[in-house]
Amino acid sequence: MIPDITQQGKPAQTAPQPSVPNAPVVYFQGVSKSYGRIHALSNITLGLTGGVTGILGMNGAGKSTLFKLLMGKLRPSAGEVKLFGTNPWKNPAPYAKVGFVPEHEKMHDWMTALDFVSTFARLHGMTRQEAEREAMRVLDFVGLADVAHKEIGRFSKGMRQRTKIAHALVNDPELIILDEPLQGCDPLARTTIMNVIRELGKLGRTVLVSSHILNEIERITEQIVILHHGKLVALGNLHAIRERLDQIPHTIRIVGEDARNMAKDILDHPAVFGLRFPNETELLIQTYHFGELHAELPRLIVENNHRVHLIDNPDDDLESLLNYLAGGSA
Amino acid sequence: MSRTDEVPSLWSGLDRKAMAVAEFTVRQQRKRLSTWVVLLVGIAAMGVLTMFYIDSMTRDYEAVDNDGDSYDWDMDGYPNGQERLYGTDLLDADSHPGLLSPPIPPDDASVWVNEDDFDWDALNEGSVGYDDNGDCNVEERTDSQKDRNGNGIPCDIQLDLNRYSGTYLISTDGNVDEDPDDEAYALEAIHRSFVLAIGKLGVVFLIGIFVPLFMATGLIRQEMTSGTMHFMLAKPIARGEVFLYRILGFLAIAWTYVTLLIVLLAIVTGLAGPSEGVFRFADLGVWLSVWLAALLAVMVYSMLFCMLGVLWKHGMVLALPIAAWELGMILTTLGAPDAAILRFSVIGWAMNIVDAGAALAWSDTPLLIQMGMWGGGNGPLEGAEALDIFASTPGLNLSALATVVISSLVMLGQAAACWLLGSTLFKGKEIE
Numbered sequence: 001m002i003p004d005i006t007q008q009g010k011p012a013q014t015a016p017q018p019s020v021p022n023a024p025v026v027y028f029q030g031v032s033k034s035y036g037r038i039h040a041l042s043n044i045t046l047g048l049t050g051g052v053t054g055i056l057g058m059n060g061a062g063k064s065t066l067f068k069l070l071m072g073k074l075r076p077s078a079g080e081v082k083l084f085g086t087n088p089w090k091n092p093a094p095y096a097k098v099g100f101v102p103e104h105e106k107m108h109d110w111m112t113a114l115d116f117v118s119t120f121a122r123l124h125g126m127t128r129q130e131a132e133r134e135a136m137r138v139l140d141f142v143g144l145a146d147v148a149h150k151e152i153g154r155f156s157k158g159m160r161q162r163t164k165i166a167h168a169l170v171n172d173p174e175l176i177i178l179d180e181p182l183q184g185c186d187p188l189a190r191t192t193i194m195n196v197i198r199e200l201g202k203l204g205r206t207v208l209v210s211s212h213i214l215n216e217i218e219r220i221t222e223q224i225v226i227l228h229h230g231k232l233v234a235l236g237n238l239h240a241i242r243e244r245l246d247q248i249p250h251t252i253r254i255v256g257e258d259a260r261n262m263a264k265d266i267l268d269h270p271a272v273f274g275l276r277f278p279n280e281t282e283l284l285i286q287t288y289h290f291g292e293l294h295a296e297l298p299r300l301i302v303e304n305n306h307r308v309h310l311i312d313n314p315d316d317d318l319e320s321l322l323n324y325l326a327g328g329s330a
Numbered sequence: 331m332s333r334t335d336e337v338p339s340l341w342s343g344l345d346r347k348a349m350a351v352a353e354f355t356v357r358q359q360r361k362r363l364s365t366w367v368v369l370l371v372g373i374a375a376m377g378v379l380t381m382f383y384i385d386s387m388t389r390d391y392e393a394v395d396n397d398g399d400s401y402d403w404d405m406d407g408y409p410n411g412q413e414r415l416y417g418t419d420l421l422d423a424d425s426h427p428g429l430l431s432p433p434i435p436p437d438d439a440s441v442w443v444n445e446d447d448f449d450w451d452a453l454n455e456g457s458v459g460y461d462d463n464g465d466c467n468v469e470e471r472t473d474s475q476k477d478r479n480g481n482g483i484p485c486d487i488q489l490d491l492n493r494y495s496g497t498y499l500i501s502t503d504g505n506v507d508e509d510p511d512d513e514a515y516a517l518e519a520i521h522r523s524f525v526l527a528i529g530k531l532g533v534v535f536l537i538g539i540f541v542p543l544f545m546a547t548g549l550i551r552q553e554m555t556s557g558t559m560h561f562m563l564a565k566p567i568a569r570g571e572v573f574l575y576r577i578l579g580f581l582a583i584a585w586t587y588v589t590l591l592i593v594l595l596a597i598v599t600g601l602a603g604p605s606e607g608v609f610r611f612a613d614l615g616v617w618l619s620v621w622l623a624a625l626l627a628v629m630v631y632s633m634l635f636c637m638l639g640v641l642w643k644h645g646m647v648l649a650l651p652i653a654a655w656e657l658g659m660i661l662t663t664l665g666a667p668d669a670a671i672l673r674f675s676v677i678g679w680a681m682n683i684v685d686a687g688a689a690l691a692w693s694d695t696p697l698l699i700q701m702g703m704w705g706g707g708n709g710p711l712e713g714a715e716a717l718d719i720f721a722s723t724p725g726l727n728l729s730a731l732a733t734v735v736i737s738s739l740v741m742l743g744q745a746a747a748c749w750l751l752g753s754t755l756f757k758g759k760e761i762e
Binding site for chain 2 (some may be wrong): 074116123
């Protein structure tokens, strides 16, 4: 057999198939991961197949550790991790059906988006032509077709995130894992990425997406897993835990040009029970009905012609929520 | 449907992964400034050394009167050699060949410098040498003077091979080949010394160890540290494959570089070195063995250093003592090419290959060294000692070809062992 140097040959007929049929896509059984005396994850048991699942937790809660265990980057200290029924630490074959978007910001800045996606696509056994065709397809899917020939080093944060997503989708995976895909993205990229994730869910793929912002997760999916200090504290439909969420106050932070004027228009909303002004341009709103208010805010701002730079949730807010869910008091 | 369509996809799949990772590695290295700095420093270093060589090939070597017969002790205008040839008294100004009948005109002193060059290019045991100026077989000398080495042939040189040491025992009749051409000898000996020195120490050792040290140590480690390894390892590819294909990509650069460097050196030394034609084709065998040794050394060192990079994030710190060890070993090969400790090095095997190639291409080097060390009976000629340092006999006590084959296989084995160890370490690494 002569090596296919020019890579003009026939495509590889089949990707290597994991040997266990009908196994859950993602399976954790009593998994712990510790670094010395620090417990990154303790006793996680979880099985997931199909649909979009949000993994919610603060920085350091163990979201990335969970994903890295699943991608065979880390070895569990205890318990069993299965990906399509096989042990990912020992066997890279199931990655043929997986797409992974790591949290790391560092990329190969010297490559064009097309190079980046197609080069790694060839590791799925595609020929050069196939890889380029598939890369263009997924770059189009994430809305980067027009900049496919630009170097990644010249991309904005949102474009880089979308390039990483294209890289993960190039093999048309059954399981897609996205580690903090919205972090640092501009609103446009945020919307695009959220649409992509929802789209994948509709296509029946299993999607795992992590975030430390409840609002983001809420806009993507209702099925969530909440991690706190390495423990699984809640699992299931967001509405089911909504009641419990509503019992503690949330803070929304708005940075705009004139915080006091803005406050006048927002104060009328029934969900608001408190306002604070740390400085001239910043407004902190307190509410028990977080989701409702968050949905209304854009309309209120646009109707009253306010200029707003940023809307977000301070992290301490989530921390109080998570402490509450974990069994402590808010 | 043709037969090729039915070929299973295993090999072509492997092949595609290998090409993708290797090509990626080449392009990545090409974009790095450090790559170009390392490669250019290598070329500059070899260039400086080559300038010293060009200088020694183009300068004039003083013709030394090795046997002292150009002097005219009695100041009668006739050099001693001429007086000795005609049997007149060296110390009596009133006795010289001009008083013979018919009178002989005096020679210029320069006639008696380099007048009796070596006549033993051929590697023959037994009688060699020829008394070019006829000052041996003169009537005044007794038969025992004419055949001092007692081999029954007057005015020759008897060569006896010492089969244990591989050197020749030189026993001469007096006044034979006693005033060799210093320049011819120096050019030949210095040329060979340089080719061996830059081939062994320059290309195989310095380039062979430092290019992998700077370029291969981080092949896996840098990607692990920066987090970009996640992109590659998220694909269905085993870590051992990643290790191997990264090295393949590195070798595509390093082997091309080494090859170009050797071709350049071969052209420069082939044109500048002493030769009867325009180009010294006789050296090509040596360059070929330098090339083979350099390719293998680069391969073993890159596998070794990449493995050390996987082992520890400061793999360079582990690589430096190894480089020092290899330096010690290459210095050992110059003096004691058959020392058993050399088996525990990479460079010792590489030197075996170069020495075997040199032994094939320049089979007369041991004799050339001894001719120079003897120097007509008057101590070493210029270049002889350098050649004695840099030329060594292959260390395995086997034929040259067997030495090359066995050393190459050993080095391939070393590379494979480093790859296996590196893959195993890499597989056991958790990647943050």
